[in-house]
Amino acid sequence: MQAAYIARRFGVxxxxxxxxxxxxxxxxxxxxxxxxxxxxxxxxxxxxYVQGGIDEMTREYEQRFGLDKPLWRQYLTYLxxxxxxxxxxxxxxxxxxxxxxxxxxxxxxxxLLGTTTLLSFGIGTLLGALLAWPRAPRWMGWLMPxxxxxxxxxxxxxxxxxxxxxxxxxxxxxIFGGYSAGVTPELSWSFAWDVFQHALLPALSIILVxxxxxxxxxxxxxxxxxxxxxxxxxxxxxxxxxxVFLRYCVRNAILPQVTALALAxxxxxxxxxxxxxxxxxxGIGTLLYQAIRESDHFVIQGIVFTVIVALxxxxxxxxxxxxxxxxxxxxxxx
Amino acid sequence: MxxxxxxxxxxNPSLAVGVALVAALSLFIIIxxxxxxxxxxxxxxxxALRPPSWDYPFGTDRQGRDLFAVMVAGTPxxxxxxxxxxxxxxxxxxxxxxxxxYYRGLIDTIIRGIADIGLTVPGLLVLIIIAVSIxxxxxxxxxxxxxxxxxxxxxTRTIRAQVLSLRERGYVxxxxxxxxxxxxxIFFELMxxxxxxxxxxxxxxxxxxxxxxxxxxxxxxxxxxAPTLGMTLYWVxxxxxxxxxxxxxxxxxxxxxxxVFLGLFFLTIGLDEIANPRLRRSV
Numbered sequence: 226m227q228a229a230y231i232a233r234r235f236g237v238x239x240x241x242x243x244x245x246x247x248x249x250x251x252x253x254x255x256x257x258x259x260x261x262x263x264x265x266x267x268x269x270x271x272x273x274y275v276q277g278g279i280d281e282m283t284r285e286y287e288q289r290f291g292l293d294k295p296l297w298r299q300y301l302t303y304l305x306x307x308x309x310x311x312x313x314x315x316x317x318x319x320x321x322x323x324x325x326x327x328x329x330x331x332x333x334x335x336x337l338l339g340t341t342t343l344l345s346f347g348i349g350t351l352l353g354a355l356l357a358w359p360r361a362p363r364w365m366g367w368l369m370p371x372x373x374x375x376x377x378x379x380x381x382x383x384x385x386x387x388x389x390x391x392x393x394x395x396x397x398x399x400i401f402g403g404y405s406a407g408v409t410p411e412l413s414w415s416f417a418w419d420v421f422q423h424a425l426l427p428a429l430s431i432i433l434v435x436x437x438x439x440x441x442x443x444x445x446x447x448x449x450x451x452x453x454x455x456x457x458x459x460x461x462x463x464x465x466x467x468x469v470f471l472r473y474c475v476r477n478a479i480l481p482q483v484t485a486l487a488l489a490x491x492x493x494x495x496x497x498x499x500x501x502x503x504x505x506x507x508g509i510g511t512l513l514y515q516a517i518r519e520s521d522h523f524v525i526q527g528i529v530f531t532v533i534v535a536l537x538x539x540x541x542x543x544x545x546x547x548x549x550x551x552x553x554x555x556x557x558x559x
Numbered sequence: 560m561x562x563x564x565x566x567x568x569x570x571n572p573s574l575a576v577g578v579a580l581v582a583a584l585s586l587f588i589i590i591x592x593x594x595x596x597x598x599x600x601x602x603x604x605x606x607a608l609r610p611p612s613w614d615y616p617f618g619t620d621r622q623g624r625d626l627f628a629v630m631v632a633g634t635p636x637x638x639x640x641x642x643x644x645x646x647x648x649x650x651x652x653x654x655x656x657x658x659x660x661y662y663r664g665l666i667d668t669i670i671r672g673i674a675d676i677g678l679t680v681p682g683l684l685v686l687i688i689i690a691v692s693i694x695x696x697x698x699x700x701x702x703x704x705x706x707x708x709x710x711x712x713x714x715t716r717t718i719r720a721q722v723l724s725l726r727e728r729g730y731v732x733x734x735x736x737x738x739x740x741x742x743x744x745i746f747f748e749l750m751x752x753x754x755x756x757x758x759x760x761x762x763x764x765x766x767x768x769x770x771x772x773x774x775x776x777x778x779x780x781x782x783x784x785a786p787t788l789g790m791t792l793y794w795v796x797x798x799x800x801x802x803x804x805x806x807x808x809x810x811x812x813x814x815x816x817x818x819v820f821l822g823l824f825f826l827t828i829g830l831d832e833i834a835n836p837r838l839r840r841s842v
Contacts, residue, residue, distance in 0.1 A: 388801055522691065
């Protein structure tokens with residue numbers, strides 16, 4: 226039973242990978258012309274210091290995806306490349322491959338988004354639980370409207386406002402980039418401190434927005450849980466209130482939050498593309514933005530494929546792990 | 560009548576805040592059209608980079624657009640993208656959800672499968688691939704259609720869940736036994752009961768469509784020559800207006816986008832309250 230379930234979920238994952246590759250292959254060709262070829266030929270005609278490389282790349286592209294080949298053969302070639310995570314060279318930064326560029330950008334995005342997702346989950350869940358708790362301090366009630374309002378604002382817009390307040394008006398924090406210009410990345414405390422300072426503003430704008438969402442979700446679940454009979458019984462039995470709060474209410478209300486957290490962790494690669502663009506943070510989002518500006522199709526396709534596959538994989542892991550997290554759900558029912 | 564409305568507002572303040580914000584935006588657009596020539600939203604129509612003054616209340620940008628005119632001309636364009644995409648998305652979603660959930664069987668499995676898988680894929684990235692694949696620059700309407708191409712996924716799933724619970728009710732059973740046809744039941748028994756819910760879904764869909772369109776535009780994939788809010792932010796970013804201290808350039812679009820999102824958000828919450836009375840609880 227369990228093996229069949231896991232196999233089925235893995236099938237869905239493979240389906241998503243295939244869809245991502247297919248989308249990447251067919252969408253650009255729908256217009257009748259291959260924009261990748263157009264861009265390559267354009268670049269080759271322009272010339273420049275990477276001329277030799279671009280010429281060679283164009284020749285190889287023609288050889289593999291040329292018009293003389295039938296479409297299905299091109300498609301199979303493409304799927305084969307992509308399944309080996311080979312996305313060709315970057316057109317704009319020629320000798321570098323797309324895979325290298327993505328590998329350089331990934332740690333930045335994962336570090337920023339991983340930290341902010343976990344922090345906002347922790348703060349938001351705790352806040353939400355307290356907001357629903359009748360014996361929480363009165364002032365907490367005042368937190369609701371601002372949390373709601375912040376939750377409705379896109380990350381990057383709050384980023385703009387925060388930059389103005391905390392980096393421009395009061396120059397507390399650096400305004401742009403992942404580390405100071407002229408500093409070479411190295412493993413040292415001073416560099417780590419520099420990176421930390423640069424990450425603070427983007428992190429703050431994500432956390433402020435995301436916390437509201439977690440708090441709202443947790444509060445809703447808490448309200449439902451607190452109406453359950455076993456909570457009333459626990460109180461009537463005279464259990465200490467902190468015990469009722471943590472072991473009876475929070476413990477049960479937190480399950481959907483954990484599911485949502487796993488999904489949010491899957492989104493970390495694509496969650497804050499615009500925040501990175503606004504702050505010039507050297508992650509996947511900024512890489513994507515530059516690739517779009519230079520119409521570097523190979524980089525765009527590589528990023529889209531990587532992100533979709535990463536997300537599909539997280540969903541797969543979540544599906545397999547979830548029945549173990551919440552025993553009320555068995556493998557059979559899914 | 561007035562008193563009743565006021566009493567309702569006290570019970571459902573979100574709806575009031577939402578309506579007020581949207582009304583303020585509409586007033587701004589209408590009055591703005593009377594005060595300013597929207598031709599000034601084109602580049603090179605006014606002196607560049609003037610901070611706000613009596614002549615140019617929102618200032619002017621580096622390419623010589625009057626930002627007041629840009630806001631007056633651009634806000635309706637952004638809203639139009641949102642409304643076209645939102646309506647198309649919810650419309651298609653409603654049709655698919657009702658067909659699937661009412662008739663069940665293979666068609667329902669297919670619809671649900673596509674929606675579920677589509678929702679696990681990050682929308683903005685797929686939209687980017689679509690936008691990059693289209694030759695030349697997009698017009699505002701094309702932009703709306705690009706955004707709509709994914710806007711039906713979420714409505715399909717949520718509406719389908721609602722219909723599934725509704726179709727088991729007694730009155731649907733009665734209609735079926737009295738010989739009413741499938742489309743008849745969908746239109747006259749199910750649909751009317753879901754109208755408030757559909758309205759809330761629509762407002763939510765419009766809001767996410769606007770967010771998606773602004774995202775594409777900030778990345779440089781929008782209609783380059785249209786003065787939409789997202790394109791204004793694109794030029795802000797492109798010219799590094801923040802670092803150069805041209806604060807008025809990004810203030811105007813930011814404030815308007817904030818009003819749009821907050822207005823739509825509170826409208827959704829308010830409509831949800833009407834659609835789902837179980838949410839009515841005092842805390």
